Amino acid sequence: MMRALSEPVPPAEGAQPGRRLRWLLLWLLLAFQLPALLLFGVAIWLAMDSEQAALGQRLMAQTVALSHRVNARAVTVQxxxxxxxxxxxxxxxxxxxxxxxxxxxxxxxxxxxxxxxxxxxxxxxxxxxxxxxxxxxxxxxxxxxxxxxxxxxxxxxxxxxxxxxxxxxxxxxxxxxxxxxxxxLQAVLELPRLTPLLEAGLLPAHWQAAIVDNAGRYLALTAGPLGPTGGPVKAALQERLAREAFGTFRSADIGDPPMTVSYWTAPATHWTAVVAVPARGFTLPAWRTVLTLGVPMGLVIAAGLAGAWLVRRRLTAALNGMRAATEAAEAGRRRGEQRLEGMLQAAPIATLLIDETHRVRSFNPAARALFGHAPEQILGRSLEPLFTPLSWRDCQEDIAAVLRGTVRGPDGVTSGHCVRLGGDVFPAEFSVAPIPRADGERLLSVTVRDVTEREEFQASLLAAHHEVQEVSQRFERMLLREMDARQEQIGRELHDAVGSAVAGVSMLLEAAAARRNDPALVGALLEKSREQVQVVAERLRQLSRGIVPAGSEAGALRQALEQYLLDAAALMGIECTLRTRGDFSDVGAESAGHVYRVVQEAVTNAVRHGQARRIAVHLARAGALCGLTVRDDGKGCDLSLVHPSHPGMGLKSMQARARALRGRLALRNRRSGGCEVVLRWSEPPEEL
Structure with a gap:
């Protein structure tokens, strides 16, 4: 018809030009009135639909806001x-x-x-x-x-x-x-405490809001026909809540005015926010729109008669513009798909793109390397063979949650097991995310991460922890046995060396008491008793040095080592020397006690295990750095004893004292024969 407007109309035979023109204008008027009326009806329908859609969005927005307030209240209290x-x-x-x-x-x-x-x-x-x-x-x-x-x-x-x-x-x-x-730990609220969450003063007129619990009872409610506070919800709403967590429906229970109801369930409380508006609230704005559009539409119809000759030109320009816009949109869509494919192929994590039916549309080289499948083996097929049955069920639940617009779990990552080509099962973590598309198609990305190394590392850490506990328990048992042996040794020495001497003193004193009339004999007996008492005192002093270090006081390290080496030489029949370089007068009591015990253990091991006859102790210091060296001329030492798993109590004791000093202990054989124990440590500045 538009093309006919630009083409000449041949005159009919026997017809007057004016008459033909009037009929032509009449038919043109009728031809344009019908599209105008249709356009008016379409505009009215679109306006009513737009008004109802806007009101529905507003209704859902109020429902979501109320649900968020309820959820935030519960999260804040928790x-x-x-x-x-x-x-x-x-x-x-x-x-x-x-x-x-x-x-x-x-x-x-x-x-x-x-x-x-x-x-x-x-x-x-x-x-x-x-x-x-x-x-x-x-x-x-x-x-x-x-x-x-x-x-x-x-x-x-x-x-x-x-x-x-x-x-x-x-x-x-x-x-x-x-x-x-x-x-x-429970926070208790009476139902009126929930009423401020409704914000009734902000709702439009005739709108009603409510909060419903899991049992389908109203916890809070504004004035309206929904029902009383604490009472059950209507059957239609109860049925909807049993099927889905959110939605909008039209309720028309008998005896109640029709209403449009929107509901949304809060994830933290599982309570449901409900907002209802009378059905007439959806129709009145639409009719106002009809009246508002009536006058302009009449003007449009009148103007259409005058501007019919512009339609073809405008329509052609619009079609050309639409064609250009469509081509630009298609080119943009292709560029977006190419960019998405490039990002997918460059991703370092195994990623697969699937559609809503779980079929693989694309996957990257990382996924191919992880699962071992060639493209023809997986493209267009279901994702199910890549997972074990239990993990596939979890993956399906994740996909369903993403399609609903929610996320399972605190971070959206699910742990499970996947299957490589050939049936090899490995532990993995996977997550699902939506991929936006301009054409409206819904795609999902599934990322899979192999966590075998992490689980093996955790298992090795657990095994190491158990091994440390076992070594510690073995060390404690050895320490207790060594303490018992030391106590038994001290008891024997006290009995053998001190007990007999004390018995001799007792006998001398009894003899002196029996011969009290002979002063000369009494004096001799008392002199022998005094000598025996001195022997007992000296023996007790020697024994006490093995129990309590003589250098347990601050600044007494050098003097304690000198006295110990003199006593060791006398008791063990060996030659002991001490050489020092530097000032050790400000060494703390705790550090001095550790060094004294290391020397004591080194000398005992050299005599007991190495049959050493000469022992040289060197003590040197330069600033905060301190060193101790104990050398002997014995048979040497077995270096396997240094291994932490060996049950040698003396070496473990020396190593523990070196760690207490924050230093290092070394044990090695000398080329000239014998063994050498080296201790290096630093005196803390606060102790200097």
Whole structure:
């Protein structure tokens, strides 16, 4: 028809030009009126649909905002309860400070009470104290103990409590005690506490908001036809809540005005936010739009008659513009797909692109190297063969969650097992993410990471920990045996060296008492008794040096080593020398005790195991650096004894003392014969 406007019309025979023109204008008018009327109807339909869509989006936005407020309230209370749980004293301690902290927190959180209960229902704390006193402490709803039994943070739906007049809800967290018992710390709220979350003053007129618990009862409700607070929801809403977590539907229960209801379930509390608007609220704006469009549309129809000759030109330009825009959009889509494919191929982690039917559309070289499949073996096929049955079920749940717009788990990563080509099963972590597309097709990316090395490393760490525990226990048993042997040796020496001498002194004194009339003989006997007492004292002094180092006082290291080497030479019949270079007068008592014990152990080992006859001890110092060298002329030492797993008690003792000094201990054989023990350490500045 538009082409006919630009083409000449041949005149009909016997017809007057003016008459033909009038008929032509009449037909043109009729021809243009019909499209104008159709356009008017389409505009009205689009306007009504746009108004209803905008109102639906606004309704859902109000529902989501209410759900977020409910979720944030629960998360805030749970976080505060977890911080309060850290102040819980150990078993058997007084709970009054915890009670005061709980009372203060109840005021800050604007909750009615905070209670601490056992899994068996016994109440340990109640803040603030109930009006019924201690008797009320023993009465708590059974639902409040569910957190203690499951060990998971949760909310308690509306329930009755004899302490409160109306229904209450609870927000609780588990509290694990050192004894292994799990308690429940519950924040108790009466239903009116939830009413401010509705923000009724911000809702448009005739709109109604509500909060529904898991049992399908209203926890908070603005004025309207939905129902009473604490009562059950209508059957239509109950059926919707049982099937899905969010949505919008039209409710027309008998006896109630039709309403459009939107609902959204909060993830933390599993409570549902509900916002309802009367059905007429969707139609009145649309009719106002019809009246508003009526006048302009009439003008458009009139203007269309005058501007019909512009349609072809405008339509052609519009088509050309649409063609150019379509070509540009197609080119942009191709560039986006090429960029996505390039990013996929360059990704270092195994990544596969799948569609909503779980079929593989593309995968990168990292995925090919991980699973071993060629492109023709996996492209267009299901993702299922790459996972074990249990892990494939988890992967399907992740895919379903992403398609719903949610994420499973705290970080979206799931642990499981995957299967390589050939049947090799390996531990892995996988995650699913959506891939936006301009053409509206929904693609998903599945990334898989092989965690075999990490699990092997964790297993090796656990084995090393067990080995360290075993070595430590073996070392403690050896230490106890060595201590028992040392005590037995000291007992024998006291009995052999001191006991007989004391018995001799006793006999001399008895003889002197029996001959008290002979002064000369008494004097001789007393002189022999004195000599025996000196021998006993000297022997006790020698024994005490083996038990308590003579250098246990600060600044006495050099003198203690000199005295020890003199005593060792006399007792063991060997030659001992000490040479020092530097000042050791400011060495602390703890460091001096460790060095003294190292020298004592080195000398004992040289005589006992190496049959040494000459021992030389060198002690040197330069600033904070200190060194000790003990050399002997014995048979040498077995270097395998240095291995940490060897049961030698003396070497372990010297190594432990070197570590206490933050130094290093070395044991080696001398070329000229004998063994050499070298200790290097630094004196801390604060001890200098």
């Amino acid at each position: 976080g505060a309860l977890q911080r309060l749980a850290q102040q819980l004293p150990s078993d058997g301690q007084d709970l009054r400070d915890f009670q005061r902290a709980a009372s203060a927190l109840a005021r800050d959180l604007d909750v009615d009470a905070i209670v601490l209960v056992r899994a068996n229902g016994q109440t340990l704390a109640h803040a603030p104290l109930p009006t019924g006193g201690a008797e009320a402490l023993r009465t708590v709803p059974p639902a409040f103990t569910e957190v203690a039994r499951t060990g998971r943070a949760d909310v308690v739906d509306a329930t009755t409590w004899s302490e409160r007049e109306g229904p209450v809800v609870g927000i609780g967290v588990p509290v694990a005690r050192a004894s292994g018992e799990t308690l429940a």
